[in-house]
Amino acid sequence: MDSSRNSITRTVVDDNTDEDAYIEKEQTRGELGHRMAEDEVQAPTGPRKFQHGFWDSEVAHLRKIYFKIMGMTIVLLVVAMWLFFSIYWGSLGETAQHVPNLNGYVINRDGSAGEGLLGQAIVAAFEANSRGEGVPEKQHLTWTVVDSSYLPSNEDVAYAVVEEEVWAAVVVNSDATSLLTSARSSGNSSYGPRNAVTFYYNQGRNEIAANSFIVPYTTALLQSTLSAFNAKTNSQYFAALANSADEARQEAMVAISQAPQTVSQPFAYAAMNLRPYTKTASQAVLLVGQIYIIILSFIITMTHDFARGIISPFLRFNSYARMRLLVPLVIYIPLSFSYAMVNLPFKITFDAKYTYAGGFFLFWVFVYMGMAALGLATEAMITLLTPRFIAYFLIALIISNVSVASVPIVLQPSFYQYGYGFPVFNLAEAVRTIIFNTKNHLGLNAGV
Structure with missing residues (x-):
């Protein structure tokens, strides 16, 4: 009986306790909600997404940051233009003033000792031209008259031009004057x-x-000289015919009718392009394509910078250094091979010097080395400049390399001689050797 009464009493007490706790909880929640509502009313209102115009006062502080970033970018780009664009403009702006740096040979084989009249006329004209006589200032090559014994045959002359001893050569061929005299008299x-010539x-x-x-310049000089001669x-x-006997004149007229070219154009010249620029598509791999190589390697640099940020905080320094160096070098292998493969459908003459397969794979090797040289440069500079400013280095890298690859360095001011040690110039020179069979500088090019 007592136990039943106690049980009922505990139940009533528990119910009352739960009710009091519930009431207290609700009161507390109400007070908290009221306090939060007051705080919301009193808190300052900030900018809300997608709710403002550009000139709203609520985004004034953000607009100030925006203008600061854009203004600094404009300033940096203007500075970059004046620093780097002027390098490229300068590489092309004075080429005509350096044409005398292009040298050539004149070889006179006319007569046993060069006493033929045509040979003497050609030599005199080219010597005068080399001194700048009769042409605008510096609008001429520098010609050197060399003894025929120095280059005994025309094959030797061609070899000297191909091996870049000179840029051009003009040869007055053996006994040119006497051959014309003989042809006129015999009607050959x-x-x-x-x-x-x-x-x-x-x-x-x-x-x-x-x-x-x-x-x-050379053809104009030859045409004017030969026309006058x-x-x-x-x-x-x-004049000699007019003073000769009738029979001699008649014989001469018969000979002229048989060989009219002996009077219509007694002397002319033949131009021999020893290494023709055979494919227009070659321009892609000689200059523009190398800009693409820089861009491709730059994309790898930016991607690698982002990707390694995920894992680099957990790496030891030696492991981190190996990753920085080796990963790009491995990635450049498929990229450079794909770049080389793109050229195959366009019939680039990889067989000009070597077999087609050998020339192609050698081309790939040089593209890989060029990509590695250019890509690792951006890999190094991104550490110093950070991703925020690496784009400005990219401008400098492209312009400084391209400026020395389009025209010969000898046609540029002496400042541009730095190009001999830059990747794009050496890659372009190596490609010319492979696809045009020009002088072999591959060892030097690979070393640079």
Whole structure:
């Protein structure tokens, strides 16, 4: 009985306790909610996403930061333009003033001792041209008259041009004057005026120098010299005929009818392009494609910088250093091979010097080395400049390399001689050797 009464009493007490606790809890919650509501009313209102115009006062502090970032970027870009763009403009701006740095040979084989009239006229004209006579200032090559014994055959002359001893050579061929005299007297219909003079040049060495200066300047000089000499020799020939006997004149007219080229154009020249610039697509791998190589390696640098930030805090220094160096070098292998493969459908002449397969794989090796040299440069500089400013180094890297790869360094101010030690110049020179069979500098190019 007592136990039942006690049980009932405890139940009533527990119920009352629960009710009091519930009431107290609700009161506390109400007070807290009221306090939070007051705080919300009193708290300052900040900018809300997607709720403001650009000029709203609520985003004034953010607008100030925005203008500061954009303003500093404009300032840095303007500075970069004046520092780096002027380098590229300067590499092209004075090329015409350095044309005399392009040298050439004149070889006179006309007569046993070079006493032929045509040979003497050509030598005199080229010596005068080399001194700048009769042409605008510095609009001429520098010609050196060399003895025919120095280069005994025309094959030797061609070899000297291909091996970059000179940029061009003009040869007055053996007995040119006496061959014309003989053809006129005998009526030799097989006489070829173009056999008198041969002009050798190497377009594959640099197509801009060849097309803009070497070929036009040399052909203009040859045409004017030969035109004047042809007029002179014809006038002398017909003057001699006028004073000869009727029978001699009649025989001469018969001979002229059989070989009219002996008077219509007694002497002419033949141009020999020893290493033609055969494929327009070659421009892609010689210059523009190398800009793409820099961009590809830069993308790897930026991606690697982001990716290694995830794991680098947990690595020892030696492990971190190996990752920084080896990972890009491994990534460049498939990238450079893919770049080389892109050229195959466009028939780049990889077989100009070696077999097609050998030339292709050698090209790939040099592309890989170029990508490694350029890519590791950005890998190093991103540590110093951080990703925020590495783009400005990219501008400098591209312009400083491209400036010395488009025209010969000898046609640029002496400042640009730094190009001999830069990757793009050496990669372009190696590619020319592979696809045009120009002089072999591959060992030097690979070393740089």
